Amino acid sequence: MKIKTAIFSSIFLCGFCFSDCHSIVINKIKGCKEKKVLLTFDDGPSSKVTPQILKILEKHGIKAIFFVLGQRITKATDLLLKNMVQKGHLLANHSFDHKSMTKICKAQQLGILIKTNQAISPYQKEIVWFRPPYGSYNAETISSTKQLGMMIMMWSIDTFDWKRPSFKTVWGRIQPNLQPGSIILFHDIHKNTADSLEKVICAIKAEGFDFINPQEAASLVCLPTETPPAKIDENP
Numbered sequence: 692m693k694i695k696t697a698i699f700s701s702i703f704l705c706g707f708c709f710s711d712c713h714s715i716v717i718n719k720i721k722g723c724k725e726k727k728v729l730l731t732f733d734d735g736p737s738s739k740v741t742p743q744i745l746k747i748l749e750k751h752g753i754k755a756i757f758f759v760l761g762q763r764i765t766k767a768t769d770l771l772l773k774n775m776v777q778k779g780h781l782l783a784n785h786s787f788d789h790k791s792m793t794k795i796c797k798a799q800q801l802g803i804l805i806k807t808n809q810a811i812s813p814y815q816k817e818i819v820w821f822r823p824p825y826g827s828y829n830a831e832t833i834s835s836t837k838q839l840g841m842m843i844m845m846w847s848i849d850t851f852d853w854k855r856p857s858f859k860t861v862w863g864r865i866q867p868n869l870q871p872g873s874i875i876l877f878h879d880i881h882k883n884t885a886d887s888l889e890k891v892i893c894a895i896k897a898e899g900f901d902f903i904n905p906q907e908a909a910s911l912v913c914l915p916t917e918t919p920p921a922k923i924d925e926n927p
């Protein structure tokens with residue numbers, strides 16, 4: 692009964708309607724026809740690194756999606772999260788404690804999604820996106836996400852920033868794959884990521900690309916899409 696109530700409250704929290712979408716799993720903002728890309732940051736918030744990233748994004752007038760972990764939403768990150776939402780960034784669900792979804796049953800997956808949504812909801816009422824830890828998901832994950840009125844956002848460019856690469860290496864991964872609607876994956880827990888972010892942003896701009904406002908991402912993807920294959924990587 693308790694879970695049922697939580698499910699309905701989560702559906703209520705998510706006001707976005709994607710009933711016309713053919714798929715709820717995306718790895719690109721397909722409806723984006725302009726030279727624009729979406730920046731996404733996983734595994735935070737981090738009291739140390741996220742503020743540095745926010746500062747750079749603000750300087751360049753860029754809004755991003757932050758896929759947060761429920762367990763990182765504490766008193767220590769309260770002001771930071773309020774600040775992120777106030778500045779126009781979008782909070783999204785990256786599970787509660789980064790457990791792989793494919794290693795647990797559907798009821799547990801659903802429970803984790805709900806618990807994390809509940810942790811985010813004091814800061815942001817509508818939670819549209821879920822990104823499974825390690826990019827690993829199965830049919831139960833899709834069904835749980837759908838049940839909560841949410842969609843799964845994967846990525847099309849992995850910077851592997853958690854390996855602490857040089858700017859040159861990161862840019863070598865981004866540049867050849869830049870396309871309208873690309874989704875770029877970073878992590879806002881590594882200082883190295885924050886240190887090279889401004890260079891990355893300037894390089895993306897120099898290629899003639901601008902940045903997608905995350906608030907518009909859901910309506911842009913609500914077009915027929917194919918389900919990308921589940922993939923497992925070594926992201927932390």
Ligand SMILES: [Zn+2]
Nearest residue numbers: 733734824927
């Ligand atoms: Zn992660």
